[in-house]
Amino acid sequence: MATPIALTRYQGLEALELLAPDGARAILLLHGAHLVSWTPAGGEEQLYLSPQSAFATGQAIRGGVPVCFPQFAARGPLKKHGFARTKPWQLVSAEVGDDDALAVLRLTDDAASRMVWPHGFEAELSVRVAGQTLELELACENTGESAFEFTTALHSYLRVGAMGDASLSGLAGLHYLDSVSGQTQRQRSDLLLPGSPGLEDLDRIYYQVASPLLLTEQGEGEPRRLEIRQQGFADAVVWNPGAAKCAELADMPAGGYEHMLCVEAAAIEHPISLAPGESWVGLQSLTLLAPAISG
Template identity: 45%
Template sequence: MTASIETRTFHDQPALVLRTPGGAQAVVSLLGAQVLSWTPAGGSEWLYLSPQARHDGSTPIRGGIPVCFPQFAALGRLPKHGLVRTRRWTVGEQRSGDDFALVTLTTSEDDASYAAWPQRFSAEITVIIEGERLGVELEVGNTGHAPFAFTAALHTYLRVGEVENARLEGLHGHEYRDAADNDRIKRDSGDALVVEAETDRVYHDVQRPLLLRDGGRSLGINVEGFPDVVVWNPWEQRCAQMPDLPANGFRHMLCVEAAAARHRIELDAGEQWYGRQTLIAL
């Protein structure tokens, strides 16, 4: 028995369902090339998908792993988090073996994106599941004739039992920009990050793995290529202002995002860049 990849409808949108014989499963929507669900072998769901998320393309899907490109947040003149979250991506490669399943989705500039950001580009998302591991890789290519610069992120919504009881380890000593406190630059001094209020931090130059402890389970978070880590939770007041999040949604999610946010990535014509986030259920 080998792993499988099935095309099906998920919330009225085409999606790919990846399964391994060991019981791992992921759902990847073609809308936004967004991973919406991931259950590792022998484990439980690790991604938060809002029950009030909209899947009709009118707004980005709230939850899972949105792809932010070519702009992260409002750090520029483009719409918040860029131009690719509400577009239909094209299925490229599909591969599966005895213990893994892999899919690649691609997109490139169109008339609408070129009007907002006049650059020729290719973007590719590769998703692989294998046992207790989920890997998501973003590759960006400059297909034009002049350099361009961008910011980007894999805006990962992790599901937790109660966010106040979750502990994120590995950020001790790192400098961060605190967007919830007037963008002040601070340094993390705790053994673990515990969310007890609105949290919106961009940690700089994070090179070591992180560990999220959620009750009786733990998740290892490894990043390559992305120099920053964003930790976000809207907390009660901000959550209440979001029509696609339930009132208690903030309690069951914690965004730990692989990002290139502090400095723009410069890409010459013909060059490629990639960044990867790997989640490992422990």
């Protein structure tokens, strides 16, 4: 029988602590439906959260998994990454089952959202933890009377011990937009090495991502391997600000870029179009295949 999860607080904001029977754990805020922590069963923290991030009503949080909706970045008339990540979401359900913990939050249009985006919608974020896996499902339904389009992403900040030890595979053969240069190119090698020459400022949108990606971190012991899968999201964003841009971010320490890599499930190249009554669902799952990092 499922056991309800009570609301608690995290950094002064309302939160849910999901704790599965096997010890898998996550912390989800009602503010922005923002996931700020994920620890697999028997493992260590897998998400990066900036120690300088603000935790305040109406402000975006740096790190974890922000929900970008209904606009990605500045690719439209809305503020960067849309309004969903700074609005309060409603609790639909939160419970511990026989082998997992699951929470569902909902965001609907209101007078404030219609002033900047005049559409009726209902968005839901579902977060499930069990064993070595985190599942994030974002759904959107058009509840209005006219069609609309949106772009979106689950802006996952993945924690790494040292960027120089990390690589990302599964991108070979894909075309991508380099958001720094504005050029579209083709990924030729199987490994992307953030921080290596020419990649100090890494901001790419990869198109038509169908295969799993694998984040590998080769430290002194056994490599850490994190598998990243997505469904419903056609694109993936890979981002690391590098030293220069990171130093300009007020909510991030100057060396923070060395300990994170964003690998985001996204729908950007072809915006999602929904007629009245239609809905869309996108999923990102993270699975730890090898021991977690230390330090």
